[in-house]
Amino acid sequence: MSGMKQRPLERPAPSAFHKHWPLARGIVFLNHGSFGACPKPVLKLQADLRRKMEATPVQFLWRHYEEWLEPARVALAKFIRVKPRDLVFVTNATVGVNAVIRSLKLRPGDALLTTNLDYNACRNIVVETARRAGAEVQVAEVPFPLERAEQVVEAILEAVTPRTQLAMIDHVASNSGLVLPVERIVRELEARGIDTLVDGAHAPGMLPLAVAKLAPAFYAGNLHKWVCAPKGAGFLWVREDKQAGVEPSVISHGHNTPRPGFTAFQDRFDWAGTFDPTAWFCVGAALGWMGQLLPDGWRELRQRNHALAVAARRLLCRRLQLEPPCPASMLGAMATLPLPDRFQGAPKAGKIDPEQLRLYDEFGVEVPFMRFGGPGRRWFRISAQIYNSLAEYEYLAQALQLL
Numbered sequence: 001m002s003g004m005k006q007r008p009l010e011r012p013a014p015s016a017f018h019k020h021w022p023l024a025r026g027i028v029f030l031n032h033g034s035f036g037a038c039p040k041p042v043l044k045l046q047a048d049l050r051r052k053m054e055a056t057p058v059q060f061l062w063r064h065y066e067e068w069l070e071p072a073r074v075a076l077a078k079f080i081r082v083k084p085r086d087l088v089f090v091t092n093a094t095v096g097v098n099a100v101i102r103s104l105k106l107r108p109g110d111a112l113l114t115t116n117l118d119y120n121a122c123r124n125i126v127v128e129t130a131r132r133a134g135a136e137v138q139v140a141e142v143p144f145p146l147e148r149a150e151q152v153v154e155a156i157l158e159a160v161t162p163r164t165q166l167a168m169i170d171h172v173a174s175n176s177g178l179v180l181p182v183e184r185i186v187r188e189l190e191a192r193g194i195d196t197l198v199d200g201a202h203a204p205g206m207l208p209l210a211v212a213k214l215a216p217a218f219y220a221g222n223l224h225k226w227v228c229a230p231k232g233a234g235f236l237w238v239r240e241d242k243q244a245g246v247e248p249s250v251i252s253h254g255h256n257t258p259r260p261g262f263t264a265f266q267d268r269f270d271w272a273g274t275f276d277p278t279a280w281f282c283v284g285a286a287l288g289w290m291g292q293l294l295p296d297g298w299r300e301l302r303q304r305n306h307a308l309a310v311a312a313r314r315l316l317c318r319r320l321q322l323e324p325p326c327p328a329s330m331l332g333a334m335a336t337l338p339l340p341d342r343f344q345g346a347p348k349a350g351k352i353d354p355e356q357l358r359l360y361d362e363f364g365v366e367v368p369f370m371r372f373g374g375p376g377r378r379w380f381r382i383s384a385q386i387y388n389s390l391a392e393y394e395y396l397a398q399a400l401q402l403l
């Protein structure tokens with residue numbers, strides 16, 4: 001922490017569940033969205049697994065690897081409703097999106113479609129892959145603020161042309177926090193012969209998921225965000241008819257070493273060279289532990305987080321006289337709001353917004369400030385996880401007034 005002076009506002013209490021997370025006391029952590037946060041029991045399991053790995057490295061990483069991997073894959077497959085044979089772990093959504101986009105056999109004149117709400121790292125994959133192939137990038141301009149989910153579908157379909165090969169569509173858009181109507185989008189694009197890659201970085205654990213029923217060509221997601229697995233746990237699901245064409249960015253043993261009982265797709269992805277696979281091995285435990293916190297399990301957890309995000313947004317709008325930029329029905333467990341007027345228009349400086357850093361240094365609040373949707377337009381995004389309390393958003397409102 002910098003030497004900035006701390007303001008004398010009394011810190012609010014988080015929820016009673018906060019004790020299960022190693023999150024720093026005295027920090028009002030309202031940014032679960034960026035990197036997630038892993039609870040203590042799951043981290044303990046990971047530490048135990050790491051001890052086993054270091055005690056008998058060859059037995060753990062080679063002989064018994066699949067015995068740890070498979071239960072995690074089966075648990076995740078059940079959670080996102082897919083067949084395990086179509087599912088592989090990757091270290092994060094960026095890796096999954098890279099594998100899909102960089103495997104495309106594009107010809108000059110082909111087009112890849114994305115939206116103005118996409119995530120910068122994934123936009124870069126699309127732009128660079130298109131550039132190398134002489135292909136075009138089409139950007140669907142979704143209005144934000146917006147009133148109806150239908151406006152997203154309209155903007156995407158307007159941008160489509162006969163040259164569009166694939167569309168990369170976020171399930172939950174990062175900057176805006178919008179939940180996009182992916183069922184409609186996938187159906188409409190399929191009907192036009194266009195494959196969809198759903199970038200579901202935020203969706204697992206935040207939204208109910210039935211990926212095989214949604215049936216896009218490709219779905220990439222993170223587990224270290226809303227499933228609360230250790231960092232380095234993501235997945236890629238590929239529809240069976242598309243699997244032969246998808247190569248991992250890292251070629252390793254699986255390319256010529258099939259294992260009985262595994263698909264060639266799994267062989268190619270399951271081992272990308274020596275690494276620490278314990279985050280993947282903990283996925284089943286994270287799903288199980290998070291799923292037993294409330295009587296009605298994951299469903300209640302998702303609904304509770306959504307309800308808290310909506311209540312927090314309402315509170316902030318009232319305290320700071322802000323207009324919500326989208327209907328509550330388009331939110332999951334995050335919400336983006338415009339920063340109050342006096343913050344608008346300031347020029348960009350540094351990797352992290354300087355006023356976001358002041359909010360952390362002076363008030364101990366972790367909340368991202370973002371710029372998008374027009375020159376000088378500035379926003380902030382709240383997340384709601386079970387360890388948060390409404391009092392923490394009240395404190396954020398006070399802190400923003402004093403900043």
Ligand SMILES: Cc1ncc(COP(=O)(O)O)c(C=O)c1O
Binds near residue numbers: 033092172174
């Ligand atoms: C929509 C979206 N895609 C991709 C990512 C990248 O996630 P990761 O850095 O874990 O690969 C994020 C991260 O926040 C995201 O919001």
